[in-house]
Amino acid sequence: MAFDWRDYPSQQLYDELVDEQGRPRPCGHTLANFLAGLSEQELATARSSAEYAIKEMGITFTVYGEGSSIDRAWPIDIIPRIICHSExxxxxxxxxxxxxxxxxxxxxxxxxxxxxxxxxxxxxxxxxxxxxxxxxxxxxxxxxxxxxxxxxxxxxxxxxxxxxxxxxLRVPSGVSYMLENRSVMKRVFPELFEQVSVLPVxxxxxxxxxxxxxxxxxxxxxxxxxxxxxxxxxxxxxxxxxxxxxxxxxxxxxxxxxxxxxxxxxxxxxxxxxxxxxxxxxxxxxxxxxxxxxxxxxxxxxxxxxxxxxxxxxxxxxxxxxxxxxxxxxxxxxxxxxxxxxxxxxxxNVETYRCYEPDAFNYVTENIDKLVVKPANESGGYGLLIGPRSTKKQQQECIERIKADPRNFIAQPTLSLSTVPTLDGNSIEGRHVDLRPFILSSGHQTHVTTGGLTRVALVKGSLVVNSSQGGGSKDTWIVEEEGR
Amino acid sequence: MLSRVAETLYWTARYVERAENVARLVNVNNLLLMDLPRGVSPGWEPLVDIIGHRELYEELHEEFPEKHVIKFLTVDGRNPSSILNSLLYARDNTRTVREVMPRQVWEAVNSLYHYVKENPHECLSKRGRFVFLKHVVESVHMIFGALDATINHDQGYTFIRFGSLLERADMTSRIIDVRSATLIDSPDGAPFENIQWISVLRSLSAYQMYRQQMGVRVKAEDVLQFMLKSETFPRSVTFCLKQLKRLNQDLPNNTQMVERIEHSIDELANQEVTQLKGSALHDYIDELQIDLADIHQQLAEQYFLH
The missing domain is CATH 3.40.50.11290 (Rossmann fold)
Known part of the structure; x- marks a missing residue:
């Protein structure tokens, strides 16, 4: 075995594939064993074949303010994220x-x-x-x-x-990447799709x-x-x-x-x-x-x-x-x-403090170093303050902004987001993820995507998953419970 | 087919075709100059006239040495018709119609642009130039080949063909215009006239086909006849116009367009080109170019976004 899950540094966080003792969770046995059986060389090959597929398929996203080079290759981590169908x-x-x-x-x-x-x-x-x-x-x-x-x-x-x-609810984006991630993964680990029954997207x-x-x-x-x-x-x-x-x-x-x-x-x-x-x-x-x-x-x-x-x-x-x-x-x-x-x-919902309510406002200003403060109407992670990762000066500036327009801010406790095994160089380490499913409503029918787009903060310990700010993505697998 | 998309496809084809034409032009001149003694040779100056940017060039340089002209024609970002810029525009255009363009074509345009952008030194060095220009010409053939083989032959493709044919006819007329002027006005060059006309043919990839169709001797009159009137050579003006007319029959609301093109074909058919010399030839080519510009204008008014 090339990799032992008992060595996986899960940092006392909730990891979605393995528990604290490094034992795979109910739907994750096959994937965990498969990954453990791969040599470093095989992992590197898998990653470069994913990169090649992305370049060849022309999967790109655009970042503002990069001068003339407006396209960037879409970053995909090759280890899928698994969620049990029952959940x-x-x-x-x-x-x-x-x-x-x-x-x-x-x-x-x-x-x-x-x-x-x-x-x-x-x-x-x-x-x-x-x-x-x-x-x-x-x-x-x-x-x-x-x-x-x-x-x-x-x-x-x-x-x-x-x-x-x-x-x-305005113009949510990301669904094409959910679909493309799956086509890339089919090229990278075709044999895994034989072993695990992954619901199609x-x-x-x-x-x-x-x-x-x-x-x-x-x-x-x-x-x-x-x-x-x-x-x-x-x-x-x-x-x-x-x-x-x-x-x-x-x-x-x-x-x-x-x-x-x-x-x-x-x-x-x-x-x-x-x-x-x-x-x-x-x-x-x-x-x-x-x-x-x-x-x-x-x-x-x-x-x-x-x-x-x-x-x-x-x-x-x-x-x-x-x-x-x-x-x-x-x-x-x-x-x-x-x-x-x-x-x-x-x-x-995540517990949320509405800054325009006086009690909440006081709580937020006193505990700003423990909270995440978000403006009401920005997207893409712009204008966000993560209390525990910010300087006193940034916190003070943030409080001033809230004072000026309390209606425009909410604060939430800093969650210790779950992690998913992610390739970093040659090693497998936990990285924080979120998930964006898409819901289609026609009045007669409502459809939810099978899974959605998993975004992952590629930098160790980081909570910022936005692709415009250095985040990556993963294929999301909704799988049937394994009989173990 | 959206008007905007039709227009974008048309211009993409023109730019890609232009990149190839300029590459061939530079390559052939390069080879020709090796055959001509110093002093007799018209040098590189005529090429600046062929692409129609003398004014711009003179703002940048006073003289016409090989180094400056080649850079200007190929990898200079300041010349809107340089190979680099033609490919840049083609790439930007392709990107905005990525949903109708076969993926392979987008990739080919993209990678050719990057090749030209990243290898200017190859083109500027005497040794690397041939390979560089050959790569441009071959990649363009690949792009048009891939288009022909993989895109739906619907209106979108018709507009691509349109752009490519008009650009070809335009370039052929420019080459004849400038080359005949520089040749006819230099009596000292007479002994070398033959190889210069051969190079004109070569710059249009026409030499071999000329030989097959017109016989062994290369004579000015015959070259004119062939370049303007051949019904079978794909870069002759007549051939391009006839193709345009045929393509137009697939488009909606085409009566005026078809009549306009037929008119140009008839004009050309009735013109005795072998007798044209000096300023008479120049005036005639002028008329022909106005005709081509007019066809473009009418196409734009009929089908493009405005």
């Missing part, structure tokens, strides 16, 4: 519950605002929400769905419990396409579905191309579309205009339509909101869905689930 079923049910409640919540906010009238959600919070769009009030999108595609971030704490860390593009088609305003005809991208310089451009290719639909930019006086959307083709029914938009709300939002936007389509309001085109996700994609709203999700569904949340 996954519970998570899947919890995610469906969550997204169902969030859609009801968003729809309520743009209509009667009953949840505010009933005193469950404070009116004040809505007033100060930067993602509430007054332009959307009263609009009825097909089947009452606003957040058709949701990417929720899950983490496991030191005891092994899964929590929801945040919900991404490649249904996603067809489910996405079906969901998009179900939103069409003209159900009698074959719908024309397009993917709207901000263009080649967007960090997720690879994904936009990938999904358009997989679904066999056009990838359009704002300048390819136009809205006529009858509020119908067309794309400009070599045959002339062609009507568009469903737009999977990967442009933020504020850039979507210069007539309705930012008049400076070059990315959007003038008149798109008119067309949507008239029900002539479906926008996915609906504008304004981001109102629930706010870390302060997040703190209310358990209440929101109880209010609309009369159920308790199946997946717990």
């Amino acid at each position: 996954w079923k519970g998570i899947e049910a919890g995610l469906k519950q969550r997204v169902e409640a969030l859609n009801l919540f968003i729809d309520d906010l743009y209509h009667k605002q009953q949840i505010i009238k009933d005193g469950v959600f404070p009116a004040d919070l809505l007033k100060k929400s930067v993602n509430f769009r007054p332009q959307c009030v009263g609009i009825k999108p097909p089947h009452g769905i606003w957040a058709h595609i949701c990417g929720s971030d899950l983490v496991r704490d030191g005891q092994g419990t899964m929590f929801v860390l945040e919900d991404n 490649n249904d996603y593009p067809s489910q996405l396409f079906d969901m998009l088609c179900a939103m069409t305003p003209r159900p009698q005809d074959t719908p024309e579905v397009v993917v709207l991208t901000p263009g080649v310089y967007n960090s997720a451009y690879f994904e936009h191309c990938y999904l358009a290719q997989e679904m066999g639909c056009e990838l359009v930019e704002g300048r390819d579309l136009m809205v006529d006086d009858n509020d119908i959307v067309y794309m400009k083709t070599v045959f002339g205009r062609r009507r568009v029914d469903v737009i999977y938009r990967r442009i933020d709300d504020l850039f979507l339509d210069p007539e309705a939002f930012n008049p400076e936007s070059q990315l959007g389509v003038p008149g798109l909101m008119r067309a949507w309001r008239s029900g002539n085109v479906a926008l996915v996700n609906a504008p304004g869905a981001g109102v629930a994609d706010d870390k302060v709203v997040y703190a209310y999700v358990p209440d929101i689930i109880r209010y609309y569904l009369g159920e308790d949340a199946k997946i717990p």
Whole structure:
């Protein structure tokens, strides 16, 4: 044996593959033994074949501010992350519950605002929400769905419990990497797929396409579905191309579309205009339509909101869905689930301090060195303070920022995130991970991806998993319990 | 097919084709100059005129030594028609239509760009130049070959073919224009006229085919006839125009376009080119280039984004 799991430094953290004594957990025997049997040479070969596959398949992501070199190879760690199917079923049910409640919540906010009238959600919070769009009030999108595609971030704490860390309801990205990670892994360890029964993930593009088609305003005809991208310089451009290719639909930019006086959307083709029914938009709300939002936007389509309001085109996700994609709203999700569904949340939230509440504010300023502070509306890990890893000066600056705008901040205890064995040079060591599954809602059906995108902090001890800040990713395997 | 995508494919093909044409041009001139005695040779200056950037060149350099001209044509980031920039534009374009481009083609364009960018010293050294330019020409053949073999032959491919054919016709007319001017005006060069016309043919990869079609002797009139009017040689202007016309028949709303191209073909057919000399030839080529620009213009108005 080349590697002994008893030597695996798990640092008193919860490791998802092996327990404290280095014994594989229930679903991990085959993988753990397989890895233990690989020589250093075999591991190195596997890694270089993964790197070759990534380069050859052109799997890239884009980092802002790197000058002319805008593409970077997508970093994949070759050791998969395993989750038991039995546990996954519970998570899947919890995610469906969550997204169902969030859609009801968003729809309520743009209509009667009953949840505010009933005193469950404070009116004040809505007033100060930067993602509430007054332009959307009263609009009825097909089947009452606003957040058709949701990417929720899950983490496991030191005891092994899964929590929801945040919900991404605007334009969540990463699903293409989930799919590509699997194709890379099939090339790297084909023999493992024979030994372990891994549930497939490649249904996603067809489910996405079906969901998009179900939103069409003209159900009698074959719908024309397009993917709207901000263009080649967007960090997720690879994904936009990938999904358009997989679904066999056009990838359009704002300048390819136009809205006529009858509020119908067309794309400009070599045959002339062609009507568009469903737009999977990967442009933020504020850039979507210069007539309705930012008049400076070059990315959007003038008149798109008119067309949507008239029900002539479906926008996915609906504008304004981001109102629930706010870390302060997040703190209310358990209440929101109880209010609309009369159920308790199946997946717990991480304990969250809302800085605009005086008690919480005091607690946060006094314990800032133990907490993670997050601005309400940033993504990609920007503007985050990790208390235990920050200097006094940074903490003080953070407190000033909170004082200036308490509504915009929440704080959470620093979780000791679970680890997964990860290749570092020639050795296998634990690294922290999170998980982003994607949930598709069409009103009739809800689909959750089988697993999702596992992001891993490649630097030892680091908790930052964002690819824009040095994180990597892993293939996520949902597997049946092994009979041992 | 989105208008933007059609336009991008068209320009990608033009840029890739241009990179190949410039590579061949430099290579052939390089070989020609070894055959000509010093003083007789037109040197490198005509190449700057062929690609139409004399003004820009003169802003950068006063004279036309080999070193400066070759750099300008191949790896100079300041010349929009250098091989490096043509490939840069082609690559940027390919990237924005990655969803319709076969993966292999994207990879080939990408790696050729990197090759040119990372090996400028090869191109600038006398020894490395041949291999460098050969690699550019061969890679471009590979790119077009891969396109022909792996992309759907639908409108998208039609626009790629369009870009490639128009660029070829354009380059052929430029080479004839500049070369005939420098040859005709230098009576001292008469003994070497023959090898210079051979090099004109070579810069269009036309020498072998000329021999097959036009016989053994290389004469100015015959070269003109062949380059402008051959119905079978894929770089002659007539051949390119006829292909354009045929391709156009697959496109929607094509009546005007087809008529426009037919008009140019007829003009060329009725022109007695062997009799053209000196300024008359130059004026005629001018007209021909305006024709080609006009075809491009009409194509853009009919099908591209605006």
